[in-house]
Amino acid sequence: MLTPLKVDPTTFDEGSVGYFRYGMxxxxxxxxxxxxxxxxxxxEEFRRFIAGQVQADEPLYANLRKRYFLKRDLDxxxxxxxxxxxKAFLQNGPHxxxxxxxxxxxHACRYCHASRTDMTATDTDMSLETARKVVDFxxxxxxxxxxxxxxxxxxxxxxxxxxxxxxxxxEKNRYENKELLLSTVTNLxxxxxxxxHFLLDRGxxxxxxxxxxxxxxxxxxxxxxxxxxxxxxxxxxxxFNAEWVRRGxxxxxxxxxxxxxxxxxSLSRGRDIVDEYVNRGIRSLxxxxxxxxxxxxxxxxxxGYTMDEFLAFYRSTLDYIIELNRKGVFVQERLxxxxxxxxxxxxxxxxxxxxxPCGSGSAQLAYNFDGSIYTDDEGRMAAHMGNDFFKLGHVxxxxxxxxLRHPTVKALKVASIQDALPACHSCVHKPTCGVQPLHxxxxxxDIFGQRxxxxxxxxxxxxxxxxxxxxxxxxxxxxxRIFRRWTIQRSRPGTTPYAPxxxxxx
Amino acid sequence: MSENELQxxxxxxxVRFSIDESVYDLDVVMGAAYLxxxxxxxxxxxxxxxxxxxxxxxxxxxxEAELHALAGEFxxxxxxxxxxxxxxxxxxxxxxxxxxxxxxxxxGPSTIDRLLAELDAEEMAADDLDIPVPWEKPSGG
Numbered sequence: 246m247l248t249p250l251k252v253d254p255t256t257f258d259e260g261s262v263g264y265f266r267y268g269m270x271x272x273x274x275x276x277x278x279x280x281x282x283x284x285x286x287x288x289e290e291f292r293r294f295i296a297g298q299v300q301a302d303e304p305l306y307a308n309l310r311k312r313y314f315l316k317r318d319l320d321x322x323x324x325x326x327x328x329x330x331x332k333a334f335l336q337n338g339p340h341x342x343x344x345x346x347x348x349x350x351x352h353a354c355r356y357c358h359a360s361r362t363d364m365t366a367t368d369t370d371m372s373l374e375t376a377r378k379v380v381d382f383x384x385x386x387x388x389x390x391x392x393x394x395x396x397x398x399x400x401x402x403x404x405x406x407x408x409x410x411x412x413x414x415x416e417k418n419r420y421e422n423k424e425l426l427l428s429t430v431t432n433l434x435x436x437x438x439x440x441x442h443f444l445l446d447r448g449x450x451x452x453x454x455x456x457x458x459x460x461x462x463x464x465x466x467x468x469x470x471x472x473x474x475x476x477x478x479x480x481x482x483x484x485f486n487a488e489w490v491r492r493g494x495x496x497x498x499x500x501x502x503x504x505x506x507x508x509x510x511s512l513s514r515g516r517d518i519v520d521e522y523v524n525r526g527i528r529s530l531x532x533x534x535x536x537x538x539x540x541x542x543x544x545x546x547x548x549g550y551t552m553d554e555f556l557a558f559y560r561s562t563l564d565y566i567i568e569l570n571r572k573g574v575f576v577q578e579r580l581x582x583x584x585x586x587x588x589x590x591x592x593x594x595x596x597x598x599x600x601x602p603c604g605s606g607s608a609q610l611a612y613n614f615d616g617s618i619y620t621d622d623e624g625r626m627a628a629h630m631g632n633d634f635f636k637l638g639h640v641x642x643x644x645x646x647x648x649l650r651h652p653t654v655k656a657l658k659v660a661s662i663q664d665a666l667p668a669c670h671s672c673v674h675k676p677t678c679g680v681q682p683l684h685x686x687x688x689x690x691d692i693f694g695q696r697x698x699x700x701x702x703x704x705x706x707x708x709x710x711x712x713x714x715x716x717x718x719x720x721x722x723x724x725x726r727i728f729r730r731w732t733i734q735r736s737r738p739g740t741t742p743y744a745p746x747x748x749x750x751x
Numbered sequence: 752m753s754e755n756e757l758q759x760x761x762x763x764x765x766v767r768f769s770i771d772e773s774v775y776d777l778d779v780v781m782g783a784a785y786l787x788x789x790x791x792x793x794x795x796x797x798x799x800x801x802x803x804x805x806x807x808x809x810x811x812x813x814x815e816a817e818l819h820a821l822a823g824e825f826x827x828x829x830x831x832x833x834x835x836x837x838x839x840x841x842x843x844x845x846x847x848x849x850x851x852x853x854x855x856x857x858x859g860p861s862t863i864d865r866l867l868a869e870l871d872a873e874e875m876a877a878d879d880l881d882i883p884v885p886w887e888k889p890s891g892g
Contacts, residue, residue: 246786247828254834257841264842266835279846295834316842321849328853335854667785671835697789 246668246697246706250274250288258297263316267291268673270713280327281587281676282312285717327591334595334608338386338649341597341609343394343622344379344410346371347403348614352432352474353467354454355548356506356541360629361398370403371614376410378640379612384414384421385645391418392426396611396622401435403614411447428452432466433481433501434474441481445488453478455503455525457511457518465508465548482525498735500526506533507555508548515562523569523576530566531579532559534704538626538687552700556707563711570727577731584709586732587677589725594734597621599679599705601669603661606637606654616640618648620657623683635683657682660692668696674709759822764791765808766818768825772801775829780805782832783825790821 250269265276274291276284286294286305293299294314299306309315313324348369350361362369371379383391393414395407411427418425428450444451456462459475466474482501489499503525505511505518515532522530534555537545566578586594597604605620612618616639619625624635637643637651648654660682663669669680684701685694696702712728719725760767770780780803784793787807794806807821 247824248831249824249827250831251827252830252834254830254837257834257837259837259841262838262841264838264846279849295838316845319845321845321852325849325852328849332854667782671782671832671839695785695788697786 246672250291252292252295256292256296258295261297261315261317262295263314263319265314266671266673266675268710270710270717273717275673275713275717276312276314277673277676278313279676280313280324280331280591282314283588283713284308284312284314330591331587331593334593334600334604337388337390337608338645339383339604339606339608339610340386340388340390340595341392341394341604342379342383342386343396343609343611344371344376344400344406345396345398345612345614345622345625346376346400346406348398349402350397350399350432351402351434352399355465355467355544356508356535360626364402369398369614371406371612371616373406373409375614375616375640376406377413378616380410380413380417382612382618382640382643382645383610384417384423389423390426391421391423392428395429395431397430399432399435400429401431401440404435404440407449408443411443411449415447426450430454430504432474433478436481441485441488445485445492450502451485452502452504453482454505455479455482455521455527456505456508457514458521461510461514461517464510465506479525486526496526497528502529503527504531504533506535507558508535509550510548512550512554512558515558516565519562519565519569519576523574528576529579529582530576532562533580534700536684536687536700538630552703552707555704556711559708560711567715567724567727570730571723575730580708581712581728582731584677584705584712585728586734588712589729590732596679598681598684598701601661601663601675601679602658603679603681603683605635605657605661605681605683606651607649607658610637610648612640618643620653621683623681623687627683627687634686657692660685666693666696668702672696672706674706677709678705757822757826759819761815761818764811764813764818765806766822767804767806768822769798769802769804770829772803775833776836777803779829779832779836782835783828786828787821787825 248268263278265278267274267276269275270285272288273285274288276286290299290305294309299309306315310318313319348360348362349364349366351364380393383393393410395410400407407429414425414427427448429444430452433453454466455478456465459473462475462478463473482503486496486500490496503522511518519530534552535541535549537549541548563578563581566576569576583594583596583599586592593600595604595608597608600608605624609621610618611620611622611625613625613628617628618637618639619628620635620637627635635653637648637653659665661680663675663678663680666680669675669678672678681701682692682694685699686692688694688700689698715724716728757768772780780795784795784805787793791807791809794808796804796806798804805825807825809818809821813821
């Protein structure tokens with residue numbers, strides 16, 4: 246975060262230089278601004294820039310002006326329009342509604358963040374009545390895009406609630422006319438043919454956990470059945486994918502998505518993990534670090550690592566992903582694509598963990614099995630660790646307005662507006678970054694936290710620094726072409742058809 | 752050692768130096784200090800008229816050379832923080848104007864709600880009978 250650059254602040258020309266943030270990337274000075282524009286300068290160019298000495302007939306002047314770094318000739322109207330588009334996510338209410346159908350789970354993963362109970366604890370199942378209230382509540386959000394995501398425990402352990410919510414939401418949406426997105430996170434080990442066809446018939450997206458090749462996955466993800474979790478998971482992934490193809494869907498768009506969690510055992514297996522994903526037709530891979538909370542607190546000595554170790558793993562794995570892209574194999578790293586979308590497009594991908602302000606309680610809500618409403622899934626986890634600070638209300642008693650205006654939601658917003666946070670406000674990566682106060686709270690017991698000591702800050706800063714470093718050496722523009730491709734998100738057409746159960750053919 | 756060079760005192764895991772507040776604002780000093788929180792513990796004290804003492808204590812053992820280097824990094828960061836402050840101040844009002852322009856309708860009630868509220872306000876304003884005024888606080892007359 247320090248800036249190893251010698252500057253003379255007394256030479257700053259107030260009249261001509263617009264607002265910018267800066268930092269060093271290798272031997273270049275990186276400029277960024279509020280609308281996500283960036284430009285690399287040499288230290289000498291930077292010295293002349295801040296002193297207002299770049300002449301109007303120089304190519305550098307046009308470059309600076311085009312990217313809104315000059316106060317002189319600044320098109321205020323255009324700049325404001327771009328900023329408005331970047332912050333468009335502020336205009337909608339919560340779009341992601343995570344429903345915990347049950348806390349029961351048949352896995353005991355070494356790093357589990359979610360609270361879980363044994364498979365016999367059916368008292369942690371959501372009831373159909375609560376599920377109906379959750380759907381009714383979520384539909385009150387003014388957002389034009391409404392997503393329901395089933396989480397757990399293992400959400401399919403309470404499949405009747407999934408079945409009910411899906412059909413009820415589809416029915417309700419006949420009149421609400423929102424863009425409805427349905428998805429379930431699942432370890433796939435409780436799947437059967439009937440459930441599969443139900444989910445496929447109704448356009449429910451599937452996201453599973455796949456930590457890499459069999460030995461790595463099974464080491465991380467202990468299964469009560471003492472079988473290979475990997476074999477079962479990949480078997481069902483193949484079945485789903487084959488069924489989508491049989492139904493005539495584009496496999497590039499319609500396939501089981503997967504998330505991986507990086508443990509100490511993963512650090513030397515980056516290539517293997519990427520190959521596993523590519524071989525299964527998954528084009529998007531999120532290299533997710535482990536967080537020291539949940540069950541991972543107890544197993545940290547075995548599965549944990551420093552953020553420097555993670556970033557070394559991230560960089561080498563990203564290099565391999567880029568190498569594959571250069572060979573014509575399309576695969577993207579998800580966190581990189583979030584940052585690249587902010588860098589290269591006029592939009593913000595609205596990734597809740599990387600927004601300013603954050604999306605907890607304003608872009609997403611989490612509903613526990615008992616109908617309690619939380620800011621997000623991390624807020625729910627905090628509650629299971631004994632702190633109800635992030636509970637906003639209950640579907641039985643709370644109005645939507647009360648939830649949105651809840652003091653905790655306001656506090657989380659204040660704690661994540663980067664323009665007002667020390668270190669963030671002047672950080673070169675601020676325009677493309679974001680803060681998740683829940684991470685600060687889980688790590689430090691304080692929603693504000695201290696940026697230099699925050700693992701999340703170190704992760705986001707390190708990843709963005711590496712992306713810019715790669716781009717600064719991209720002399721022929723070939724890498725930028727690859728990176729720009731990662732910013733194109735193709736939607737899945739027809740994923741939200743309304744098809745009454747009686748008309749569905751398996 | 753020239754007059755411009757940072758005067759430091761070093762002892763075990765700690766380096767101390769003082770800063771002239773007429774050169775570097777307290778905001779600038781604190782901005783730089785914040786960025787050293789991952790490196791160690793930072794203590795700020797006022798040791799004289801417009802002089803701030805900074806003491807950096809490392810989390811791990813450090814050699815004398817490392818402690819001097821740490822102070823040097825701090826001094827360099829002071830310059831960068833001072834520049835950032837100038838950039839912020841020189842553009843503050845313009846940024847606020849642009850932000851307000853961009854976010855004017857971002858987090859308020861919907862357009863329909865706003866229009867209805869405006870209509871309500873107009874009706875209230877045109878209310879000669881003071882209907883919305885509570886009885887407890889009648890208008891004069």
